[in-house]
Amino acid sequence: MNKSTVLDASALLALLNEEPGYMAVEAVLPGAIMSTVNISEVIAVLMHIGIASEEAEQIVMEMLEHIVPFDIEQACVAASLRKHTKSLGLSLGDRACLSLAKIKRLPVLTADKIWHKLQIKDVQVQLIR
Numbered sequence: 001m002n003k004s005t006v007l008d009a010s011a012l013l014a015l016l017n018e019e020p021g022y023m024a025v026e027a028v029l030p031g032a033i034m035s036t037v038n039i040s041e042v043i044a045v046l047m048h049i050g051i052a053s054e055e056a057e058q059i060v061m062e063m064l065e066h067i068v069p070f071d072i073e074q075a076c077v078a079a080s081l082r083k084h085t086k087s088l089g090l091s092l093g094d095r096a097c098l099s100l101a102k103i104k105r106l107p108v109l110t111a112d113k114i115w116h117k118l119q120i121k122d123v124q125v126q127l128i129r
Contacts, residue, residue: 008110009041021128037096
């Protein structure tokens with residue numbers, strides 16, 4: 001399994017909505033991985049715009065082959081990232097995404113421009129726009 005990139009919820013939502021930068025997400029999608037925490041964020045947004053929960057789940061599951069359950073290792077790394085991300089207002093979902101990238105030593109793709117200010121060892125942030 002060749003996993004190339006960790007996707008943030010904002011990146012997958014950009015693809016789903018064909019927002020600027022979506023083609024960068026589309027290019028890495030076949031090998032991309034995503035945390036269950038970020039999957040939850042995407043499904044919640046889809047439900048918020050009126051898509052039924054079952055359909056929202058199906059949309060996401062069909063797009064991603066590699067979904068990684070949020071485990072205790074990721075939880076501990078996400079907790080340790082709080083000191084690096086609190087001043088930028090990053091959420092638990094953001095830290096879950098970053099923790100997965102750090103653990104897997106993969107770049108993370110996001111639409112959240114504030115992430116360019118992050119300086120976290122072993123995490124390479126790539127903005128889609």
